[in-house]
Each structure stands twice: as C-alpha cells, then as structure tokens.
Amino acid sequence: MTPRQQAHAARAASRQLARLPAAVRVAALRRIADALLARRDEILAANARDVADGDVAVQAGAMTPALAARLKLSDAKLTTLSAGIHAIADAPEPLGRPLRRTELAAGLELTETTWPLGVLLVIVEARPDAVPQIAALALRSGNGLLLKGGREASRSNRVLHQIIAEALAPQIPPTAIALLETREAVADLLELDDVIDLVIPRGSSSLVRYIQENTRIPVLGHAEGICHVYLDEAADLKKASRIVIDAKTDYPAACNAMETLLVHVSLIDAVTPILDALNASGVALFGGPRATTAWGMAPAPSLHHEYGDMACTVELVDDLHAAIAHIHQFGSGHTESIVTEHEETARAFLGAVDSACVFHNASTRFADGYRFGLGAEVGISTARIHARGPVGVDGLLTSRWLLRGDGDIAADFQSGARQFTHRRRPLTTHD
Secondary structure: OOHHHHHHHHHHHHHHHHHOOHHHHHHHHHHHHHHHHHOHHHHHHHHHHHHHHHHHHHHOOOOOHHHHHOOOOOHHHHHHHHHHHHHHHHOOOOOOOEEEEEEEEOOEEEEEEEEEOOEEEEEEOOOOOHHHHHHHHHHHHOOEEEEEOOHHHHHHHHHHHHHHHHHHOOOOOHHHEEEEOOHHHHHHHOOOOOOOOEEEEEOOHHHHHHHHHOOOOOEOOOOOOOEEEEEOOOOOHHHHHHHHHHHHHOOOOOOOOEEEEEEEHHHOOOOHHHHHHHHHOOOEEEEOHHHHHHHOOEEOOOOOOOOOOOEEEEEEEOOHHHHHHHHHHHOOOOEEEEEOOOHHHHHHHHHHOOOOEEEEOOOHHHOOOOOOOOOOOOEEEOOOOOOOEEEOHHHHEEEEEEEEOOOOOHHHHHHOOOOOOOEEOOOOOOO
C-alpha cells in the first residue's frame, strides 16, 4: 500500500475499533501481554542481534552510547511490559465516557463524551519496548496507529509487531496497527494532515525538531529532557543523596534523568559527599559559572544541556526564587524536583515551577507512564495544548457532542417561542 492508503486503512480501522465492544479490545490486549512472556526467547534473541549491531555502531562512532542503551530488552523489562499492558486492560473503559450532560431545553439534552483522536503516527528511535506499549495504548483508546520504529531495533520491532498483529485476529483489522520500515514512508505520511490526526516523535531533539518543521499535523512530545533536582537549604542530605544518585544513574539515557543539580549556596560544604558519591558512581560533573569557582569543575557546555549519559551540570543558587528562575530559563519544561524538609518551601516550588512534572522529595525518574499508573505511555509531552507529562490512554482521546431531541429546531429559540434552560444534569454511564 502507498502511505496514503495505509493512512486511510488506519482511519477505517480506527472507526471500527471505536464501535467494537470493550471486551474485544481488552481480550486483544491480554493476548499481547501474555505473548510477550510466552515468546520471550524469540523476542530476546532478535533483540540480542540488534544490541550486538548497536555495540559495533558505538565503537565505530556511528551511534551514541545513550541511543544504544535504549535498545536492550531483558526478561525483567518484558515482565514489566506485560504487567503494564494488563494494567491498561484492567482500567475502566475510556470510550464513550460522559464528561458533561446539559439540558438545553425541555426534552433537548446534550452530552459530551470521550472519543478516539483517530489516526496516530508515532516515530520512535531505538526503544523496541515502545512498540507494544504504544500499540496497547492505541488499541485501548480506539486509535489507528502507524508506527515507525528505529532501524537500530528493526529485528526486535518486527517480532513484536508480529505478536501484536496475531493478537488482533480475528475481530480487529490488522491495518489498525501498521509497522513502517522506511524513512521515505514517514516523509510521505508527514504530508497527510487530512488523514493523520497526531504525530508523536520519541527520540532525540533533532528528530523532534525535524518532525515539527516538516509537517502541518499537530505534534505531541518533547524536544529535550533537561530535568533539575534542587537541594534546598532545608534538605535532608541522606534523602538528597539517594534521590540525586537515582535520578542520574538509574537510567541516564532516559529523558527523565537528572541533567542539572542545583545546590543552595548554604550547602556548599555539606553537599561534598553527594558530589563525591556521584563521582564514585561514574558520573562526570560539569559546573555552571559559580560551581566552577567553588569546586574547580570543568565548565558545562551550557546551562541548557542534555547529556543523556553519566554526566550532569552542577550549579549554586542563592535561594528558592533563584532556583525557580534558573529552571524556567534553562530547563525544558519536563520534570523538576525539590529536596527539602520545609513544607512551605516545597509548596512554593510545586506551585511556581511551570513544568509538566514537579516533585517534592522524589527522583525525577518517577516521570513515567507505567510508574504513574497509566500502564504505559506513548511519550512525555511538554506541549501546552492537549496532554502534558506522561501521555497514556486519556491523552489519546478527544470528545464528541451527542444531542438528543424530538423534532427541535433552532428557529423556535431565535423567535422566542422557546427558551434555553442550560441546566446541568447528572452524569450516567449510558449517555
């Protein structure tokens, strides 16, 4: 099929998905979740070949270590993926959920209900684990999916897509979830703003910017993950050490990893053990202007820099307001955390920081769809229109207005023969 035909097929499949009983979509999700475990040997064997090629590419300088780190699947990761998809299946039915109900006039009732967006185009660099996650979210939300996986994970992606396709049969059309193999297909699809409703890029800032600059289709995602942890003067330093080490080293290639550590100036001496612990964990420390003077660190490439690796920027700030100002000037609106035992300071930070995710005494690594209880995520959005933060099923929905009347016409209200009541009515699950 041509890209346009693929997109139209996904549109038709989406409309069919939306009409299917919830039990059909749920059963398909459970088949996918169970197959991830039943066929783990096959999946991991394909993934091992992708990882081996990735290692060669890193040695040749053709792939960054951060990108290669996203390639690897494991027994534990497949178990988590399976559990996440079961959680998506267990969640309440998202489609047709009434959001508001209004009596416009006697006998004339309007209901706003949830509905699928339509057709999603999702483009992923590396990250084969994203394939079943995104497919599961699309199925549950009734959206057609055109998925372009990274060529770095091509073998893994094919096996995972085959498992998904087999799980759709016989009631869900296979065109509901299509795997794209070539960049040329993506370029063509980016022109189809009349068929595709949303593009979600998951990858480097250069990928996101390319997508944004080459399509008229709305784009949901984030270009950068410059996440901050701020150690307040009232921080418990034992908590701070655990949080900082986890935020940087748990998965440094992730977009929710800490990239900048902000330190209250009063902690200039007390924070030394935490900096030493970062060094001992293999983290290279680079300083902002004040930190280079205080601790003799090499200067950071920029205060607006995403390492995606075992490195981070450290900078001193005078107070809470300076920390917030730094985050707003140099951050990317992704995830920020404050470590403090002072409740008013924490409340001020949570209330003032304008990022998608803002935490108190917790690692930035919690900014994740599975960890948020969403089952999975199609990505994390720093956009301000539509969904923000980890995007699960609810972020893939829009709404429809359903009006029930009995021969009502607008002219009666225009003439004054009838009057609007606009009375809010209680919601029911059968609107």
